[in-house]
Amino acid sequence: MSDGLITGATGRLGDVKVRRPRMLSPLREHLRDTMWFAPTAGLVGAILLWWVAAELDAEIVSALQDAEDYDQIKDLMGIADDAKAVISTIGSAMMTFIGVVFSISLVAVQMASGQFSPRVVRLYVRSRITKITLTVFMATFLFSLLTLTSFDSERDPRLLTSVPLVEAVLAMAMVLLSLLLFVAYVNGTVRMMRIGFVIDRIARESFRVAVKQPMELPVDTEQLAPETARVTHLGRAGVLRDVNIARAVRAARRQGVVLRLIPRIGDFVVPGTPGFTVHGGAAPSRRALGYTVSVGVERTFHQDLAFGLRQLSDIALRALSPAVNDPTTAVQALDRIVQFLASIAPYPLGALGHRDRRGALRLVQSVPDWTALADLGFTEIRGAAIGNPQVTRRMLAGLDDLLLLVPKERREPLLRHRELLAQAVERSVPEAADRTFALLPDRQGIG
Known part of the structure; x- marks a missing residue:
């Protein structure tokens, strides 16, 4: 449906208040039924974030070199060397973590579809927390790999081009975000395996469709x-x-x-x-x-x-x-x-x-x-x-x-x-x- 065919910000259906959604185009609605769009957008976002962070790191080093503050540059190099070991661990462990977590989730989805109905699998595909978690996990993995490429083997502070300090901080922040999302993802997956929650989700989706119906005779x-x-x-x-x-x-x-x-x-x-x-x-x-x-x-x-x-x-x-x-x-x-x-x-x-x-x-x-x-x-x-x-x-x-x-x-x-x-x-x-x-x-x- 399109804007102008129906108006209003909220609708009440039965005893459940349902927010009247913005009318989505079919393309936008179909993208919500996919698992590739959000992770792909996350990977592109990770590349852009890394590029911005790399430019900031280069600007910091250039400013310190112009000020001839080589001692400060050496301190940053020492911090970056410590961070490199952590980021290497993140990069090697994140992909394994992604594979294990989502393999278990696919088994859980298969069990739920066999117990309830194959048509409820769509609820898992449309789950926002699932897409956000997968997106952040993959973005963290890619960002960590790109950060590792930014470490310069040059040890002379006067010839150094960049010290990936901002990139290292962002990589660790993304790992922390991944852990928090993992907790939320496990909680959401366990809820979606409960029949009461599945039935409630189906009912709410049905109410949203009904709210979007034209109100004329x-x-x-x-x-x-x-x-x-x-x-x-x-x-x-x-x-x-x-x-x-x-x-x-x-x-x-x-x-x-x-x-x-x-x-x-x-x-x-x-x-x-x-x-x-x-x-x-x-x-x-x-x-x-x-x-x-x-x-x-x-x-x-x-x-x-x-x-x-x-x-x-x-x-x-x-x-x-x-x-x-x-x-x-x-x-x-x-x-x-x-x-x-x-x-x-x-x-x-x-x-x-x-x-x-x-x-x-x-x-x-x-x-x-x-x-x-x-x-x-x-x-x-x-x-x-x-x-x-x-x-x-x-x-x-x-x-x-x-x-x-x-x-x-x-x-x-x-x-x-x-x-x-x-x-x-x-x-x-x-x-x-x-x-x-x-x-x-x-x-x-x-x-």
């Missing part, structure tokens, strides 16, 4: 002008990750038409399938619509309203599988599913419109409607919950809470899920007392 697609053209997708096959809404709106405005995006964010598209329908005129050129849609190998949180529910449902299903048999984790996932659905209940859903600066409708984007979101949150878990009274009790309590919170026109899918759950328990649980117990709403499941 849904668009009635039947009131659009007749379809005049279609734009097919000619790129690679993959998952529709996001749409550059500002670019699409700009292309439609220049052509004087309305574009309607056919696939939803998260749909798998193949070359040759329709991407946009055009209403009110000729289709914009391929060049104008270039880089409007982004297709990748997996879904992202950027504009995908249903992706958070998909992950929470996956975690609950894996927890309810016979191999894991952890209904308490399923209850924790249901807590967040209910919270998210309660927060999104007042929002416009279905077909959302995006307007240009003059207020004219230019782009219609399909998003999951309320029924689709409710089905995604409850259908699969409801089928796997039979025989787990802890989960059925929590689901009934959540459905009852939602029935009190949502508008009347959105109660039908909730009532349907409640009735289907009750029928499944009636069929599957032979004892009347067990059926009564399993159908008693309880927000904690079973205490």
